Amino acid sequence: MIEFENLEEKQISTKEIYDGYILHVAVDEVELPNGNRSSREYVTHLGAVGIVPVTDDGEVIIEHQFRYPLHRVITEIPAGKLDSASEAPLDAAKRELLEETGIEADEWIDLGEYHPAAAYCSEKLTLYLARGLHAGDQKLDRDEFLNIEKVPMQDVIDDVLSGKITDGKTVCAVLRAAVHLGYLVKK
Structure with missing residues (x-):
């Protein structure tokens, strides 16, 4: 079984897609733990x-x-x-x-x-x-x-x-x- 020393992804850039009353949607480019890059689509919410x-x-x-x-x-x-x-x-x-x-x-x-x-x-x-x-x-x-x-x-x-x-x-x-x-x- 593979075990990674570090699981954290680091934000490189962010792009706001939607800014609503309750929800906000963004796409971030991230650096993965292995150094590769990927994108993450996500919703932010106040709680x-x-x-x-x-x-x-x-x-x-x-x-x-x-x-x-x-x-x-x-x-x-x-x-x-x-x-x-x-x-x-x-x-x-x-x-x-x-x-x-x-x-x-x-x-x-x-x-x-x-x-x-x-x-x-x-x-x-x-x-x-x-x-x-x-x-x-x-x-x-x-x-x-x-x-x-x-x-x-x-x-x-x-x-x-x-x-x-x-x-x-x-x-x-x-x-x-x-x-x-x-x-x-x-x-």
Whole structure:
């Protein structure tokens, strides 16, 4: 098996292809670890957050939302993008949970980071478990339409493990929350 001493690729040049509201696309020429050159097409993204809000009764507040690229409604956790590069992920998580669900939380547990498509996108999601939930005022964005449902945590875990829930951030966050809450045990 070949093992490389250095795996880092060095940027030689960059060309912006698209500069959108959420996504930015570039093509870089890079120097590979062996000295050869190649190109890398990639998307840059400010980052986002995902929240697993769990009630005192062990229910998860989940969303059903139409996702245009898939042309269907999917089940996912509350989530959203950072509003700026300087916005703290926890602040974004609190804002998104309130905006999308009308729920606030007293306890926030960091579940770590998740890179949904590291091969071609810089997006990093910071995932949280939210506990101590109480009602606030839902404030959906003007172009946001979703339905909210409370589902027992074990049912959400079962839907993740069976493949019924396919959203990557939701799969990752629910499994991490399940371990944290003792629904799944690490060996």
